[in-house]
Amino acid sequence: xxxxxxxxxxxxxxxxxxxxxxxxxxxxxxxxxxxxxxxxxxxxxxxxxxxxxxxxxxxxxxxxxxxxxxxxxxxxxxxxxxxxxxxxxxxxxxxxxxxxxxxxxxxxxxxxxxxxxxxxxxxxxxxxxxxxxxxxxxxxxxxxxxxxxxxxxxxxxxxxxxxxxxxxxxxxxxxxxxxxxxxxxxxxxxxxxxxxxxxxxxxxxxxxxxxxxxxxxxxxxxxxxxx
Amino acid sequence: xxxxxxxxxxxxxxxxxxxxxxxxxxxxxxxxxxxxxxxxxxxxxxxxxxxxxxxxxxxxxxxxxxxxxxxxxxxxxxxxxxxxxxxxxxxxxxxxxxxxxxxxxxxxxxxxxxxxxxxxxxxxxxxxxxxxxxxxxxxxxxxxxxxxxxxxxxxxxxxxxxxxxxxxxxxxxxxxxxxxxxxxxxxxxxxxxxxxxxxxxxxxxxxxxxxxxxxxxxxxxxxxxxxxxxxxxxxxxxxxxxxxxxxxxxxxxxxxxxxxxxxxxxxxxxxxxxxxxxxxxxxxxxxxxxxxxx
Ligand code: SF4
Ligand code: SF4
Numbered sequence: 001x002x003x004x005x006x007x008x009x010x011x012x013x014x015x016x017x018x019x020x021x022x023x024x025x026x027x028x029x030x031x032x033x034x035x036x037x038x039x040x041x042x043x044x045x046x047x048x049x050x051x052x053x054x055x056x057x058x059x060x061x062x063x064x065x066x067x068x069x070x071x072x073x074x075x076x077x078x079x080x081x082x083x084x085x086x087x088x089x090x091x092x093x094x095x096x097x098x099x100x101x102x103x104x105x106x107x108x109x110x111x112x113x114x115x116x117x118x119x120x121x122x123x124x125x126x127x128x129x130x131x132x133x134x135x136x137x138x139x140x141x142x143x144x145x146x147x148x149x150x151x152x153x154x155x156x157x158x159x160x161x162x163x164x165x166x167x168x169x170x171x172x173x174x175x176x177x178x179x180x181x182x183x184x185x186x187x188x189x190x191x192x193x194x195x196x197x198x199x200x201x202x203x204x205x206x207x208x209x210x211x212x213x214x215x216x217x218x219x220x221x222x223x224x225x226x227x
Numbered sequence: 228x229x230x231x232x233x234x235x236x237x238x239x240x241x242x243x244x245x246x247x248x249x250x251x252x253x254x255x256x257x258x259x260x261x262x263x264x265x266x267x268x269x270x271x272x273x274x275x276x277x278x279x280x281x282x283x284x285x286x287x288x289x290x291x292x293x294x295x296x297x298x299x300x301x302x303x304x305x306x307x308x309x310x311x312x313x314x315x316x317x318x319x320x321x322x323x324x325x326x327x328x329x330x331x332x333x334x335x336x337x338x339x340x341x342x343x344x345x346x347x348x349x350x351x352x353x354x355x356x357x358x359x360x361x362x363x364x365x366x367x368x369x370x371x372x373x374x375x376x377x378x379x380x381x382x383x384x385x386x387x388x389x390x391x392x393x394x395x396x397x398x399x400x401x402x403x404x405x406x407x408x409x410x411x412x413x414x415x416x417x418x419x420x421x422x423x424x425x426x427x428x429x430x431x432x433x434x435x436x437x438x439x440x441x442x443x444x445x446x447x448x449x450x451x452x453x454x455x456x457x458x459x460x461x462x463x464x465x466x467x468x469x470x471x472x473x474x475x476x477x478x479x480x481x482x483x484x485x486x487x488x489x490x491x492x493x494x495x496x497x498x499x500x501x502x503x504x505x506x507x508x509x510x511x512x513x514x515x516x517x518x519x520x521x
Contacts, residue, residue, distance in 0.1 A: 025403040073246040154307075154339055154348070159400030162388045162415055165458035171337045183396040198403055200313065201356045201370070 001030035001093040001121075004037060004114040004130040011047055015111050017086055020059055022049065023086035024113070025079065025101060026066030027093035034128055037114050039066040045092070045113060062192035070097025076104050079173030083108055136206040142194040144185035149202070157199040233272035233300050233329055234382040237411055237436045243501030245302065245413065245438060246513050247274045248294070250285035259290070260297075262510040265478045267299030269514055274302040274331060274413070274503065278309060281341025288318055291327050302384065303327050305336025311351035312360065312370050319364055323379040331384040331413065332357040332404075355403045358383055362408030385409035387437075388459035389417055389426035398429075404434050413503040416442035416453075420464045420492060427498055438501040439493055441486050443509055443516070446478040447471035483512055487519020494520070 006012075016022055024042045024164025046062045053060035061084055064162040067075040070093035079101075088109045091098040102110035106119055133150045137156075140147055149155045153171040154184035160179035162171025168181040186192045237243040246266050251259055264275060273294055277287040291301035298466055303322050305315060319330065338348040352360065360370045367378035370422050390395035392498050401412075410431075417423045417439050442460070447470040450462040466485060473481040479497045506513055 049278070117331060117342055154334060156334065156350070156353040156493045157355050158403050160391075160396045161354075163336065163458050164391065164396070165278065166392050166452070170458055171339065175398075179396045179400075180393060182391070183399065196403070198407055199358060201352050206349075 001033060001117070002096075002116060003034045003118050003120040003130070004031045004116045005092050006036050006041065006092070006114055007112070008047070009052075011051070012045065012090065012113055013052060013112075016049070017088060018058075019087035020026050021061045021063070021087045022083065022160050023063045023065065023079075023089045023171060025070065025089060025091050025093070026064075027070045027091075028066055029069045031092060031094055031097075032066075035126070037094075037148070039064075042066055043117055059180075070101055072092075074106065076101055080105075080211070096143045125203075126206070134211075135202065135205075136211070137203055139199070142191070142199075143182050144189060144191055144194075145176060146182045146185055148182060151176075151181065155202070157202065159195070230253045231369065233302070236271050237438075238250070238498060239493060240500070243436075243438060244270045244490075244517070245271045245272045245274055245501070245503045246510065247276060247503070247505050248510070249276050249279055249507075250287065250290045251281060252284045254285075256259060256285070260293075263294055263297050263299060263455060266510065266513055267294065267297055269517055270504075271501075272300040272302050272329060274304055277304045277306045277333070277335070281308065281336045281338050281343070283341070283343055288322055290325075291322065292325050295326055299325055300329070302329040302331050304331045305357065306333045307333030307350050307352050307354060308338060309349055309359055311349055315352070315357065316360065317365065317368055319379060319381070323364075323381065324473075329382045329384060330361055332361060332409070334388055348449070354385060355400065355407045358385055358404055358409050359407040382411065383409050384411045384413060386428075386440075387412050387416065388402060388415040388420070389423055390415065390461045391459045398472055401430075402433075405435055409435065410437065411436040411500075413438045414440040415459045416440045416457075417465055418444075418450075418460070418515070419504075420489065420491075420498065422461070423440075424498055436500040438503045439489075439499045440503050441489060443486055443506045443512070444470060444482040445509070446482075447473075479512065484487075486516045489518070490520035502511070505509060 006075045026039050027037050042064045046064050049062055051213045065082060069075050085106045088111060090111050090113045091101050092113045098112045107133055117132060119132045123227045130150055131146060135149050148157055154161060161176055164177040167177055169175045169177045174201035248262060262482050273289045275287040278284055279476055285302050291303050294301040332354050333449045335355045338346050342406055361381050361383050362377040363370055367375050387401045388397055400451060430433055447467050449468055452465045493502060504513055
């Protein structure tokens with residue numbers, strides 16, 4: 001899932017400026033799970049903003065709402081009234097959700113409340129780590145289910161750099177070297193031959209931004225879907 | 228020195244010696260000029276580092292040209308950190324037309340360890356892919372398979388860390404570098420000759436040349452520091468003790484003696500094909516090391 005972190009309170013306070021009526025929109029999917037932008041975090045941010053306004057003697061009204069997903073139009077449409085009533089909207093979705101909300105309500109200032117970090121997993125409670133760079137050409141099948149594109153800071157495809165040290169990474173000695181992990185995993189699962197070949201350089205043409213995916217069933221209009 | 232090129236010397240089986248020039252950060256090049264003048268006729272070739280330790284400096288290519296102008300032979304070091312495959316290839320074509328014939332292919336340190344930690348790390352290729360790309364340029368094609376009008380003629384070098392732990396992934400990469408086209412290797416610094424001998428027993432299976440890397444030790448403190456902090460470097464206790472029992476102020480002389488002694492042993496016992504001396508800021512004493520080795 002997408003992992004994000006809330007921006008600092010000071011930064012959020014600064015970008016909302018002197019708005020009197022703020023709508024905070026949470027997102028109930030990835031960012032709710034990583035405790036950055038779900039219903040609970042909407043509540044926390046709202047309280048912080050209210051307290052701060054009170055302390056400074058400012059008038060401030062905050063509306064809190066959380067939708068299932070901000071990356072899907074059907075969940076954004078019902079927000080029309082709330083959005084139009086607010087001076088600004090703070091979205092606690094990932095960057096994609098913020099943009100979709102801003103696109104739908106393009107006469108309103110929609111501001112990001114989070115910094116979107118990466119695609120990752122809940123390694124243990126309260127800690128998430130990055131696992132995939134969305135490179136569009138997955139090689140996990142050959143590397144024992146461990147992604148060198150992501151887990152190696154240099155994204156090396158053909159084995160470790162000279163800085164690997166006792167299985168740790170030169171960039172962060174708390175972190176395991178991707179290539180020791182891959183080697184050890186393939187040793188166990190019997191796939192060492194996979195990585196003896198020279199992997200060609202990664203293709204970046206398939207990663208040209210912004211990416212677009214059309215499901216085959218929808219490729220040539222509706223007709224095709226029923227074929 | 229002799230008129231044989233670095234490649235001819237190394238390939239002929241003659242014990243070959245290289246040293247390293249680190250380009251300065253800024254345009255004052257007097258000290259580097261001095262080092263080049265001092266070393267160019269005493270070693271077979273001089274490596275020129277490429278933004279070493281991710282610190283921005285004069286380009287390796289420019290300094291290689293300076294070495295050539297002065298009558299020395301350069302080895303262009305090229306990392307994958309700062310250039311994508313287009314930039315690397317155009318620099319390589321440029322290096323060829325300038326008469327540079329040796330290239331050492333490296334991954335490069337990560338960018339955050341240097342003086343531009345916020346810069347974008349490139350790593351479009353890795354070192355094995357870079358080697359393969361140079362080989363392809365030598366064969367008249369770029370990495371995209373497009374025909375070149377005129378190919379390059381590089382002697383392709385790479386690095387290996389014989390003391391890397393764990394060793395298996397390191398050797399996996401070493402063998403891939405050989406398959407990709409590396410003809411010579413300069414190793415990470417080695418100090419334990421017996422360990423190195425074991426590595427060479429294995430490496431001798433391949434049709435390549437290996438030059439042992441030597442970093443000049445100047446104190447027991449430095450040796451201990453490297454043991455603790457530099458991945459893939461192991462200074463055995465007897466050397467640490469030897470340095471520790473050296474009179475104050477004589478550390479450098481002891482380091483020179485140790486390096487000279489190691490070179491002599493590697494050469495006389497034909498353990499490897501040459502040495503690459505990294506004096507890291509003390510290039511001035513390399514002639515003394517060579518004298519101690521003879
Ligand atoms: S190879 Fe790595 S970055 Fe690419 S899709 Fe697979 S997991 Fe993601
Ligand atoms: S130590 Fe391992 S994970 Fe870290 S940069 Fe080098 S190869 Fe990649």
